[in-house]
Amino acid sequence: MDRDARIFVAGHRGLVGSAIVRALRAAGHTHLLLRTRDELDLRDPVATAAFFEKAKPDYVFLAAARVGGILANQREPADFIRDNLQIQTNVIHEAWRTGVQRLLFLGSSCIYPRLAPQPLREEYLLTGPLEATNRAYALAKIAGIEMCWAHNRQHGTRFLAAMPTNLYGPEDNFDLDSSHVIPALLRKFHEARVADAPSVSIWGSGEPRREFMHSFDMAQACLFLMNLDDERFDGLLGSDEALTGRFEPPLINIGVGADISIRELAETIAEVVGYDGLIEHDRSKPDGTPRKLMDVSRLNALGFRARIELKDGLRHVHEVVFTSSQADPA
Numbered sequence: 001m002d003r004d005a006r007i008f009v010a011g012h013r014g015l016v017g018s019a020i021v022r023a024l025r026a027a028g029h030t031h032l033l034l035r036t037r038d039e040l041d042l043r044d045p046v047a048t049a050a051f052f053e054k055a056k057p058d059y060v061f062l063a064a065a066r067v068g069g070i071l072a073n074q075r076e077p078a079d080f081i082r083d084n085l086q087i088q089t090n091v092i093h094e095a096w097r098t099g100v101q102r103l104l105f106l107g108s109s110c111i112y113p114r115l116a117p118q119p120l121r122e123e124y125l126l127t128g129p130l131e132a133t134n135r136a137y138a139l140a141k142i143a144g145i146e147m148c149w150a151h152n153r154q155h156g157t158r159f160l161a162a163m164p165t166n167l168y169g170p171e172d173n174f175d176l177d178s179s180h181v182i183p184a185l186l187r188k189f190h191e192a193r194v195a196d197a198p199s200v201s202i203w204g205s206g207e208p209r210r211e212f213m214h215s216f217d218m219a220q221a222c223l224f225l226m227n228l229d230d231e232r233f234d235g236l237l238g239s240d241e242a243l244t245g246r247f248e249p250p251l252i253n254i255g256v257g258a259d260i261s262i263r264e265l266a267e268t269i270a271e272v273v274g275y276d277g278l279i280e281h282d283r284s285k286p287d288g289t290p291r292k293l294m295d296v297s298r299l300n301a302l303g304f305r306a307r308i309e310l311k312d313g314l315r316h317v318h319e320v321v322f323t324s325s326q327a328d329p330a
């Protein structure tokens with residue numbers, strides 16, 4: 001991407017979008033196109049079309065979505081499938097119509113079957129039943145992958161779908177009902193330490209395993225992919241199965257390649273925060289998928305590796321969010 005390229009970061013105030021904006025600015029990009037949801041609701045096809053016609057982006061990072069943790073996904077499946085289908089349909093369609101050079105669509109590791117072999121390889125897409133707690137969200141994301149693929153096949157576009165593992169970082173959602181596990185536990189343990197509370201309750205059995213990546217590394221991976229030379233980028237764009245006989249969607253996993261149990265995560269967060277009380281389990285809350293470990297060999301083979309160790313990343317987020325330090329995680 002040239003430094004003066006017109007780059008639309010959809011969802012630029014979110015966890016991932018804000019990290020992408022920081023990474024783009026650090027790399028010297030000056031022509032960033034940024035709109036809040038109030039300025040441009042991407043569920044609205046007319047407003048989205050008008051924006052693309054006027055702003056004419058060269059590149060699009062599609063990090064706008066309805067996002068939430070296990071409970072939000074379970075309680076509001078209609079909102080999750082509707083908003084995400086609408087946002088991605090409008091953005092992908094307009095990106096094709098207005099001649100965007102490259103688009104990066106962000107999906108999620110929950111697109112893979114609930115009981116897929118581990119680590120999760122890109123080829124496991126559509127090979128089995130999905131996890132019930134986030135099936136609506138996952139199906140919207142799968143539709144997004146197919147939309148990128150269909151546009152590449154029919155229109156020769158260069159739209160790539162990246163599937164990140166579970167993410168965390170400074171601009172996360174820290175609401176205890178709707179957030180993901182890391183922001184929830186950072187807040188719960190921090191508040192318990194301040195209040196000198198005897199115990200902290202975590203959801204589920206603590207046995208599920210998850211892989212976590214800091215939003216700094218996630219943003220670096222996104223820029224790395226969008227900056228690949230044509231030969232390597234085009235090599236990720238999938239083939240036409242009807243012609244080649246091979247199932248090759250335009251799909252690449254983003255992750256760190258290592259996971260831990262939720263119980264171990266809770267113990268690590270307690271240590272980072274300095275809390276030494278008891279950890280209890282609220283078994284009325286769902287566990288979700290037993291394990292989601294990404295196979296990141298395709299990304300690694302291209303030359304990208306995540307840099308931030310989980311404990312360092314947790315310390316960074318705790319400092320920035322709960323002690324107002326502006327430390328750089330890398």
Ligand SMILES: NC(=O)C1=CN([C@@H]2O[C@H](COP(=O)(O)OP(=O)(O)OC[C@H]3O[C@@H](n4cnc5c(N)ncnc54)[C@H](OP(=O)(O)O)[C@@H]3O)[C@@H](O)[C@H]2O)C=CC1
Nearest residue numbers: 011013014015016036037041042064065067106108166167
């Ligand atoms: N967080 C995670 O653990 C993971 C996230 N992902 C994916 O990464 C991407 C980014 O997620 P994340 O940064 O965590 O999400 P956030 O919830 O932090 O941010 C979402 C962003 O999307 C914008 N947005 C939401 N709805 C609309 C809309 N209707 N019109 C315009 N903008 C909208 C929000 O805008 P505003 O700020 O103006 O409200 C916000 O900036 C998503 O595609 C998500 O599925 C994938 C795997 C894991």
Ligand SMILES: C[C@H]1O[C@H](OP(=O)(O)OP(=O)(O)OC[C@H]2O[C@@H](n3cnc4c(=O)[nH]c(N)nc43)[C@H](O)[C@@H]2O)[C@@H](O)[C@@H](O)C1=O
Nearest residue numbers: 069070073108110134179180181184202203204286287288
């Ligand atoms: C990224 C991914 O995120 C979602 O899936 P998830 O990985 O299951 O998300 P989660 O981070 O909310 O939970 C991870 C694990 O942690 C446990 N857990 C313990 N205590 C708390 C707790 O206090 N809050 C939360 N949220 N979880 C807790 C929780 O019970 C679960 O076992 C998808 O819906 C979908 O959005 C998606 O793609």
